[in-house]
Structures are given as structure tokens and as C-alpha cells.
Amino acid sequence: MSAKFKPGDKVRVRVGSPPGHLRTPHYIQGKTGSVAAVHGTFRNPESLAYGGDGLPKQFLYLVCFEQTQVWEQYPASRQDRLLIDIYEHWLEPA
Amino acid sequence: MPRVHDRGGWPDAGPINKAEHDLSMWEKRTDALLMLLARPTKRVLRVDELRRAIESLAPDAYEKLSYYERWITAIEILLIEKGILTRTEIDQKAEEINIHQS
Amino acid sequence: MHEHEHTHDAHAAITEKNELTYYEKRVYAIQSLLVEKGIVTADEVRRAVEDMDSRTPALGAKVVARAWVDPAFKARLLADAKAAVAELGIDTGALSTLVAVENTEKLHNVVVCTLCSCYPRSILGVPPDWYKSLHYRSRVVVDPRGVLKEFGLEVEPNVEVRVYDSTADMRYLIIPARPAGTEGMSEEALARLVTRDSMIGVARARRPSES
Numbered sequence: 001m002s003a004k005f006k007p008g009d010k011v012r013v014r015v016g017s018p019p020g021h022l023r024t025p026h027y028i029q030g031k032t033g034s035v036a037a038v039h040g041t042f043r044n045p046e047s048l049a050y051g052g053d054g055l056p057k058q059f060l061y062l063v064c065f066e067q068t069q070v071w072e073q074y075p076a077s078r079q080d081r082l083l084i085d086i087y088e089h090w091l092e093p094a
Numbered sequence: 095m096p097r098v099h100d101r102g103g104w105p106d107a108g109p110i111n112k113a114e115h116d117l118s119m120w121e122k123r124t125d126a127l128l129m130l131l132a133r134p135t136k137r138v139l140r141v142d143e144l145r146r147a148i149e150s151l152a153p154d155a156y157e158k159l160s161y162y163e164r165w166i167t168a169i170e171i172l173l174i175e176k177g178i179l180t181r182t183e184i185d186q187k188a189e190e191i192n193i194h195q196s
Numbered sequence: 197m198h199e200h201e202h203t204h205d206a207h208a209a210i211t212e213k214n215e216l217t218y219y220e221k222r223v224y225a226i227q228s229l230l231v232e233k234g235i236v237t238a239d240e241v242r243r244a245v246e247d248m249d250s251r252t253p254a255l256g257a258k259v260v261a262r263a264w265v266d267p268a269f270k271a272r273l274l275a276d277a278k279a280a281v282a283e284l285g286i287d288t289g290a291l292s293t294l295v296a297v298e299n300t301e302k303l304h305n306v307v308v309c310t311l312c313s314c315y316p317r318s319i320l321g322v323p324p325d326w327y328k329s330l331h332y333r334s335r336v337v338v339d340p341r342g343v344l345k346e347f348g349l350e351v352e353p354n355v356e357v358r359v360y361d362s363t364a365d366m367r368y369l370i371i372p373a374r375p376a377g378t379e380g381m382s383e384e385a386l387a388r389l390v391t392r393d394s395m396i397g398v399a400r401a402r403r404p405s406e407s
Contacts, residue, residue, distance in 0.1 A: 017097075021146040023363045025310050026096040027103040027337065039293075042365055049146035051176075060364050067359075071103065071338050080357040082337060085364035102310035102361065107334035110346055114324045120220040125322070126244035127227060130236055134290050138235060141291060145312055161313070161328050166223050179229050187225035191216065 001041070003059045004088055009035045011063060012094040013086060021049035024090045028082075032094045033065035036083060044087065059088040098153040099145075121162040128169060139172050147171045251321040253392035255286055256369060259319065260395065261387035263296075264374045274298065277369065281319060288318040297360065298371040299397070304351050305370050306344065306397030308336045309362040316367035320392060327396065337361055347398040370394070372401040 005011055015029045023045050038061055043054025067080040074080070096104070117125070131138040147168035151159070159167065173179045216224070230236045259281050263270035273280040277294040288294045294316055297305045309315065310333045315323040326332050336343045340357045344350070351357055360368045372394035378386060381404070393399035 025102045026100050045142045048142035082359050084361045101333040103338040104334040107331045110331045112326050120223045122245050124223050130244045163219050184225050188221040191224050
């Protein structure tokens with residue numbers, strides 16, 4: 001199994017509110033950022049949360065977002081960033 | 095509409111209360127119990143399950159309960175769900191406990 | 197006062213408080229039953245509490261001080277924090293992965309867990325109430341500079357502020373910037389400048405002149 005994305009890739013966070021447990025905050029869904037790091041593979045918390053085995057493991061990425069892209073009201077002058085760990089199945093190429 | 099635990103960017107969030115409190119003994123035990131039960135060698139619960147159980151609390155309960163009140167409620171939910179304990183036996187044992195431990 | 201025969205805790209003490217709260221009773225009942233059923237022992241709980249008590253920000257401060265004086269250690273810390281802190285005898289456990297990020301003149305990092313309260317407990321101990329609060333979780337992602345200001349920290353406009361939202365297994369430890377005027381200080385003295393809040397990112401490390 002290989003990682004779908006590599007550092008530098010532009011990715012968009014999927015939008016969704018499936019029932020159950022998930023670790024993709026609502027505020028980042030639909031936003032576009034870039035992969036800062038590939039953390040490796042981890043069991044899926046969405047399954048672990050219900051006693052599942054969390055397999056197959058998912059690649060987990062540190063994704064970097066420009067704050068001005070995430071929040072409408074963020075001052076345009078700022079170069080600030082937001083970094084979030086996101087599982088591969090929540091990301092698509094942008 | 096984000097779920098009650100999904101808190102990033104919520105509007106109307108006010109000033110941050112910086113007061114801190116030392117954990118009471120029951121809070122420490124709650125924390126210790128979770129860490130113990132989640133240990134890979136015991137694997138009675140997973141932290142992911144704890145989170146899910148906390149997230150399942152009714153929104154007003156989530157917001158009103160203190161941090162460790164949420165934890166112990168969630169631990170209870172999970173232990174019952176997994177058939178390890180029953181509510182009846184927890185209720186009975188809680189009734190019996192009539193000394194104050196510190 | 198009378199002692200209940202199911203009390204297993206060697207550290208139980210009787211105080212004057214009249215009534216246990218609902219939640220206190222719940223946790224004691226649950227622990228008691230788990231011990232009866234052989235799922236945990238009272239000793240295990242006691243040791244788990246002791247382990248928790250042994251984790252304090254002093255551990256993190258020790259790591260930061262070492263990183264300040266030893267650039268090769270800092271490089272190892274930034275590459276693989278778990279292995280690096282193990283060199284100092286600190287075991288970060290199996291439940292999460294420690295990641296160190298450093299603050300510089302150009303970059304200020306701050307950590308949050310908007311979904312719950314994930315925190316580098318193995319190196320900092322239990323998080324402060326405010327870190328777990330709904331308001332911190334809501335505001336620091338959308339207005340980090342405003343939140344930092346509330347903590348008394350003003351970040352220059354030309355310095356990038358980065359917020360890490362800990363949503364998975366990574367636990368972020370901030371390496372605050374080494375303050376000016378600390379040349380030649382011992383690691384021990386340096387560690388005393390490193391506050392918990394500076395390792396979360398809502399404060400800078402103390403200067404030697406500050407008490």
C-alpha cells in the first residue's frame with residue numbers, strides 16, 4: 001500500500017457528516033491546503049470508536065492551510081496557517 | 095450544524111477562563127481508570143470509544159457536565175455496552191459507598 | 197464513621213465531607229466492581245494515578261532545555277521526538293506519537309484539540325482547564341492572535357502564527373524560542389525558564405530577569 005499524496009500536493013478536504021465518530025473537524029471540510037508531511041499508516045478511528053479493528057490502516061497526513069482560505073473573516077494581511085492531521089479517505093486531489 | 099463536540103470556530107465563544115483547579119481524587123481515578131483500561135495489554139476500551147461515547151451525550155449534557163464528569167459517564171456507558179458491568183450493579187454499589195475517600 | 201468492607205484502596209482517608217457527589221460515587225462504584233471482577237487491581241489504579249502525578253511540565257522543560265543547548269539533540273527531537281525524549285529517560289507510551297515543533301523569530305506555533313482535549317500528557321502532564329474549555333477550542337483556530345493576546349502574548353505581524361489542531365494520534369510539543377540573555381546558563385537553569393504555557397504556545401519562555 002502506498003500513500004496517495006506526498007508533501008507539497010494540493011488537497012481538498014471532503015465534505016460530509018456521516019453518522020458516527022469522525023476526526024475531520026467541520027470547519028476544515030471543503031477547504032484546500034497542501035500536504036506538509038506524511039505520518040504513516042494508522043487504524044481508522046471511525047471504526048475503532050465502535051469496537052472495530054480499524055483496518056485497513058489509513059495513511060495520515062499533516063495538511064497545511066492558509067488561515068485566509070479557511071475563514072472568511074481572517075485578515076488578508078496575515079500569512080498565518082492552520083495544520084491538521086487528516087486521514088487519507090477524507091482527502092482528494094485539488 | 096456541527097455536532098456539539100466539534101468546536102472549532104464556533105461563534106459567540108467568549109473570553110477564556112484561565113482559572114485552574116487541582117484534580118480531585120475522583121477525577122484522578124477516572125483518568126487513571128481510562129488509561130488503565132485503554133492500555134494495549136488490557137484493551138478493555140479504546141480512547142476512540144471514549145471519545146465516541148462522550149460525543150454521544152446530549153448537547154446540553156455535553157456542555158453542562160465538567161470534563162471528568164463527561165469521562166466517567168462515558169466510561170460507564172462503554173462498560174455497560176460491552177456487558178462488563180450492568181447499570182444495576184453500579185447503582186447498587188454506588189448506594190453502598192457511604193464513606194468519603196480523599 | 198465506618199469503613200466499607202469493599203474498600204481496597206490503601207490510601208483511603210476519612211474526611212469530614214458529608215456526602216459524596218453523584219460522580220464520586222460512580223467512579224468509586226465502577227472501580228470497586230472492576231476490581232471485584234478482576235479486570236483491574238487496586239494496585240494498578242494506584243500506580244496509574246502515581247504515573248499521572250509523575251508527569252509534569254518539568255519533563256517537557258528538561259527536553260526543551262536540552263534542545264536549546266544541544267543542536268544535534270534538537271535535530272533528533274524535531275525528527276523523532278519519541279526517540280529523542282527516550283534518551284532523557286522519558287517514555288511517551290503507546291497510545292500516541294509525540295511530535296516537536298519549534299518556535300523561531302519568524303514562526304510562532306500554538307496547539308489545540310478542537311474536537312476534545314488531546315494534549316502531550318506524557319511530557320506535560322494533565323492539561324489545564326482552559327485548554328479543554330469550549331472557548332479555547334472554539335477561538336484559537338479562528339483567532340489565534342486574539343487568543344494569544346488574551347494570554348498576554350503579542351505576536352509581531354511579520355511572524356507567522358501556526359495553529360496545530362490535534363485531530364489524530366500526534367501530540368504536539370512546542371519548543372519555545374530560547375530567550376535572549378541566556379548564554380552560558382546551565383541546562384537546569386534554562387529548564388526553569390520553560391513554562392507549561394510556552395510549550396503549548398500561549399506564552400513565550402521566561403527571560404532570566406523575570407521571577
